[in-house]
Amino acid sequence: MKHSGLPFQVFIVLMLSAQLLRAQQNGVYSIQSYGAIGDAKTLTTKSIQKAIDECAKNGGGKVIVPPGKYLTGPLFLKSDIIFEVFPGATLIFDDNIETNPIIDG
Numbered sequence: 001m002k003h004s005g006l007p008f009q010v011f012i013v014l015m016l017s018a019q020l021l022r023a024q025q026n027g028v029y030s031i032q033s034y035g036a037i038g039d040a041k042t043l044t045t046k047s048i049q050k051a052i053d054e055c056a057k058n059g060g061g062k063v064i065v066p067p068g069k070y071l072t073g074p075l076f077l078k079s080d081i082i083f084e085v086f087p088g089a090t091l092i093f094d095d096n097i098e099t100n101p102i103i104d105g
Contacts, residue, residue: 027061038068045073065089
């Protein structure tokens with residue numbers, strides 16, 4: 001299968017790259033663009049943390065949590081980041097010990 005004369009795999013990579021660029025416009029990183037699903041069932045810790053880490057790596061900005069119910073474990077915020085939870089969005093803590101890292105402290 002080809003699109004615009006490009007092999008399908010190249011087309012997919014370009015589309016995903018364009019999606020991430022849109023997610024990062026003006027320093028705004030939507031957790032949904034990193035795979036977070038707001039269904040209150042899917043564990044989204046890695047997706048949310050990836051958005052936070054990418055934002056920090058690029059010098060900071062805003063990580064947004066659109067409306068939905070996001071199941072997550074502990075998150076590690078970084079400097080120069082605004083973490084904005086939109087109206088209608090809820091972060092639900094996953095208390096499953098097997099999915100949460102043990103941290104000395």
